[in-house]
Amino acid sequence: MTETTMTGGRLRIEARNLTKRFGDITAVDDLGFTVEPGRITGFLGPNGAGKTTTMRMMIGHITPTSGSVTIGGKRYHELADPSATVGAVFDAASFHPDHSARDHLRVYAAMGGHPDGRVDELLSLMDLTGAARRRTRGFSTGMRQRLNLATALLGDPRVLLLDEPSNGLDPAGTAWLRSFLRHLAGEGRTVLISSHVLGEIQQVADDVVVIRQGRMVAAAPLAELSGTAPAVLVHSPDAEAVARMLVQQPFAGYETRVERIGPEQLRVWGPDPASLADLAAAHRLRIHGLTPEEPDLERLFLDLTGSMR
Template sequence: MNQPNYRIEVTGLTKRFGPVTAVDSLSFSVEPGVITGFLGPNGAGKTTTMRMILGLVTPTAGTATIGGKRYGELRRPSEIVGAVLDASAFHPNHSARDHLRIYRTMGGHPAGRVEELLDRLGLAHAAHRKTRTFSTGMKQRLSLATALLGDPQVLLLDEPSNGLDPEGIAWLRRFLRELADEGRTVLVSSHVLSEVQQIVDDIVMIRRGTLVAAGPLREMERFRPSTVLVRSPDAEALKKVLLRGTSDGVAAQSVETGHDGALRVQGLATAQIADLASAARLRVHELLTEDTSLEQLFFELTADSEGDAR
């Protein structure tokens, strides 16, 4: 690709629908060459935000730009931005090949692009079939092929893993990584957090239309202290030892006893726990580090008993 890099910049973005504020003073950026996960509970404002970035919804306030320009200011936008907001927007009686040919003609893209994408998206064997016969996974692939007709540098994908089986999710993970490695800017909204954790480089989390957290996934580790699972027949005595710690201040931040009698310890590494137990002549049968998952972080940061407005 010879296209320049395009950065998505959202600044003070706000959208109100009557008395409901769907997006509230939201600011974040999405960098080229990485996959950014756009996370939040259902109704948090993710789709509304993506539609504002694409010029499909007019903001009440704020701006959303791609490469420094609003979507409506882009020349030949389908060659810069590809989007999948609805993976079922196909004429049921069109074949996959006919569907892509129509959109290729509308966008003025090279004729060879259709066959190239059918092959790259693994749809060549089904190119003649009516889209109404397609599985959810095949529709997701066809939606991606449609978005890529203009060979865009920016991709916005709303819940692209919805309805995919494990094989399809693994394929999507590899495919999006290829796109990012090509230098494209990739924004993916999803609530399938276990999959997001395996694929994204950066994270933008929102709740009720406001920013909760943003940044590289690796930096989210500071929000996710590791927990060590400890099983011991001397659990109660060990709990006291871990909380008391050593004379030089090495002690657990917290020790909780689970319903199964196991201890969950924060603030100490496995080696430190083993040393403290040994010094106190207490038995330990198991030590296991449990990293807090992105899903746990998500629920911790977005928990709201009142729910989300939109």
């Protein structure tokens, strides 16, 4: 990625009282949230929750019934150079079947006023150089996703809106995408991802916005979404004594909670692993393993949305 587009500063997405009705159906109902630059935000909700409708309102594909979405304080149609500001990936099938990958990108580069040299740069970046002359009708779902991402990146945008970007990617492609998105966020770009693959969101997202039936359910940093500190899994032959120690001598400033999950295993909320190990050593208690446990996004999602899978 070039650095020139970053001279315009970081851009925040702000949705305010966003509502969209299709006849008698309210697809999005009074949504309000922000997507911060330099971070990856996961946009989650059950099928039909209104995620894609919301994202399409961000780039003017759908007009809100009321409320607004701004990008850097401006609505999409007010941006001086929209395709160099926002890149969006929605439909992995939106290619002319008789166009080659290179032809497709050249058309969109010309439409956006981007240099033709950007096409080969992105074909290489997306590992599509070998398929550059192939017609898109023969592309796999994963290749279509990479070509779609290349299209979104033609203007080297500071904001990325990605709807199910890992769909169809193999494990290597998914790992590459995760690393690539972290790189983009590290450059100060604003990244919003809608996905049903909760494990992927848990690995890549900094923040999470959760909606259900078009309404806001939660919006918070992922680490805070559970309302508690991450747990530590403790493996110790002295597990019973460790549990008593924590109950009888809680850490200052911590709300310590202990759950027995096996004969020699505990799940502990509150202290960090290093502090817990130091306290156990001071009491001459054996600790054979300490593993930080991140919040279970799937469990949180089901609890927040009332969904069943």
